Amino acid sequence: MAVLNEEQEMLRDMAREWATNESPVTEFRKMRDSHPDERYLADAWSAMAGMGWAGIIVPEAYGGSDFGWMSVGLVVEELGKTLAASPLIATTLAASAIVLGGSDEQKAKWLPALASGEKVGTLAIDEGAHHAPGKIATTVSGGKLSGTKAFVHEAHGADLFVVAAADGLYVVEKGDGVALSRRELTDQRSHAQVTFDGAAAERLADGGDSLLDDVLDRARILTSCEMLGMAQQVFDVSLDYLKQRVQFNQVLATFQALQHRMADLFADLATMRSAVEAGLEALDSGFGVARAAAIAKATANDVLHRMSREGIQLHGGIGMTDEYDVGFYLKRARVLEASWGSSSQMRDRFASLSGY
C-alpha cells in the first residue's frame, strides 16, 4: 500500500465507509433491475459529487480540490469494490483533458461544473470495438465535428463529450448534432454509439501533440484503479467463502490445492496493487507516466482476468448464480479489459516506449 498522507487516508476511509454502507453491491443490483437511463443511481452520484470526488484532480481555481491522482485513485478503488455505478471516472477523465489542454477560458467555462458534479463528462475516442487511438476518422471543419464513436462509456448521463478528431481533442456539448444509440453490454452500465453530425466543437489546443496519449494514459491508470478494487473484492469474498464452506467434513480452506491457488492469487494481487499505485504516483509526479500506464493496465487486465475466473470457480455452483455477486465482477471485468487497451496492446506500447 502506498504511503498515504493524512488527507489521503481520510479520503480513503470516507470512500470505503460510504461504499460499504451507502453503495453496497445491492445498490448496483437495484440499478441493474430498475435500469435508469443513465445506468447509475442519480442519488448516489449527487452524494459522490457532494463529497467533492468529481473535482479531486481539478485545480482549486476552478472549483476543485487539487488533491491529485493518488487521491482520486483511492476513491475509485473503493467504489470498484462494491461496483458502485457512477460517471466518476468518465467525468474525471474529461476534466483532466480540459486541465491539460484547455485555454484559461475553456477551463473557466467547463471545469467548475465538472468539478462540482453538476455536469457529467466523458471521453469519446474509439471508433470500433477495439481500442485504436491511431485510427481516428472523426473530422472537424468550421468548428463542426462529424464522426461516429463506438461504445462510449457513461454516454447517457453525459453533458460533455471530449472527442478525439484526426487533429486533436475537442469538447462537444450534448445537444444538436449529437445522437446516442444504446449498446447494452454484459456489465449493465451505460455504453453507447455516439454519432456526431456537424456538432459544435471547441478544440483543446493547449495540450500539445501528446494530449490524446496523455489523456488515454490517465484513462488506463484510473480504470486500473477500479479493476484493482474489483480484484481485491473478488479475492476477499472468495477467501471468506473458502473459510466457511464445508465439504468432506472440512472447510475448503484446509485443502492444500486451494491454499496454493489463493497464495498465487494473493501474489498476483500484490503486483497489481504496486503497478496501479505506481501509475498514480507517476501521474502526481509527472514522470514516466506512459510506461507506468502501460504496466498498470497490462497487469490489471491480466490479474483481474484470472481473479474473476477463479472467483467463480472457487465458489462452485453458487458462483454461477445471479443471486451471488461474484458473477457481476466477471462481467464488468471483460468490459474494462477491452477498454483503453488490451494486455497485448499495452505490452506492445511498453516495448515501443522502451525502445524495442
Next chain:
Amino acid sequence: MATLAEPQDATTDDAFREEVRAFIAANFADELKGNNNALASVEGPTNETPAQKAWREAVGERGWGTPTWPREYGGGGLTRKQAKILNEELAKANAWNPIGGMGVMMFGPTLLEYGSEEQKHEHIPPICRGEIRWCQGYSEPNAGSDLANLQTFAEDKGDHYVVNGQKTWTSGGQWADKCFCLVRTDRSDKHNGISFLLIDMTSPGVEVRPIRMISGLSPFCETFFTDVKVPKKNLVGAEGQGWTIGKRLLQHERTNISGGGSMARMMGPTVSDIARKYGELDADGKLADPVLRDRIADYEIRWNTFLLTARRAAEESKASGGVSEISSVLKKLGTKLGQERAELTIEIMGLQGLGWEGEGFTEAELAGVRGWLFGKAFTIYGGSTEIQNNIIAKRVLGMLDHQ
C-alpha cells in the same frame, strides 16, 4: 462395454452408406439445414417446428440417435464403423442428431449396464425416440464436490419408498419428465448407504424452483421432495449400490462434457474463423496481428492435441471395455479449453463481443456472450477440475490423501 450392441447387421459399409444417404434425403427437410438450436440443451425445449418433429421421429424410429445401443431396446444396433458412417453422412448433409440430453449422454448407458431387463425395456426406448427428458438429482446444498454427503432420504415402506429432501442445481429440472437420483437409504454408512432411484417428476410432492444464472438463463433448479412415493421397481441395482452406479454415470457425464461436442456447439465457429471475420487480414490473407495469430494457432494446436487424445482414449477404452478414469483427464483438459476458446473469442471481438441484449449485436454475438458465461460452469459441474485432479492423483497415480 458388454451391454453395447455387437454387429447385428450384415449390410456392407457401402450399402449402409447408401442407406443412410437415402434416409437423410427422404427425412431431413431442407429448411432444417444448419438450423440446430445450439443452446437447446441448456435452455430447454424450444417450440419444435413440424419439420423438426418429423426429423426427430424419423431418426428415433430407426434408433439412429443412439446408433450403437441394442436394437431390442430401441437403439440402432449399429457397429462403431456404421455409426461413424452415419455421423459422416449427417455432417455432409449439414444435418444433426436430434436425439440428445442426459438420457442419451449419461443415464442410458448406465442403465444398460446396471438396470434390470424390465427397467431397460421400460426406460431405454423412449430415450432412443427422444420422447422423454431426464434430469440428474445428485447435488444438494451441502453435497457438491462431496457428493457422498447427500442427505435426501428414501424410507423403505415395503413396496415403495417415501423420499424427502432437497436437490440443487438440477439442470433442466423444470422441463424434465423424470429424474435419476442418488438418495440415502442408510444413514449409518456414507458410501454404502446410497441408492440409485428413478423419480417421476410429476409425482405429488416434487417441486422445482428455477435459479437464475450469471448468463441470464435459468436452466437449473432447486428441487424439493416432500413425501414423494416411489415404487420399488424404480430402484436401479441393489439398495446401497448407488454410489458405484452413480460414479459410473459420472464417468459418462465427464466423457460427454469434455468431448468437445456440447462445448463446441455452444461456442459456435472456431476461433480462427471468428478472427478472420472480425480481425484484419493482410495482403496474403493472414491475420494482420502476429501476436493474435500466434495465440490462436497455439490454442488451436492444443485443441487438436486434446481431440487426438480424446480419440485415442476412446479407442483404448473400447478395446479394454468401457469408460475409465481417463475421463477425468479429458474432462479437466476439455473444459479448460472450452473456456479459453470463449475468452479468446471475446478478446478477438472486442466490445462487440460483450453485448447483453438490444441493438447493435447479431444473434450469434449475443449467444456467444451467454455461452461464455454459461461455460464457466464446465469446470465446476460433473465434478470440478479440482476434484478431477484429486481423482487422477489418488486413483490413477496412487498418491495418498494428505490428511
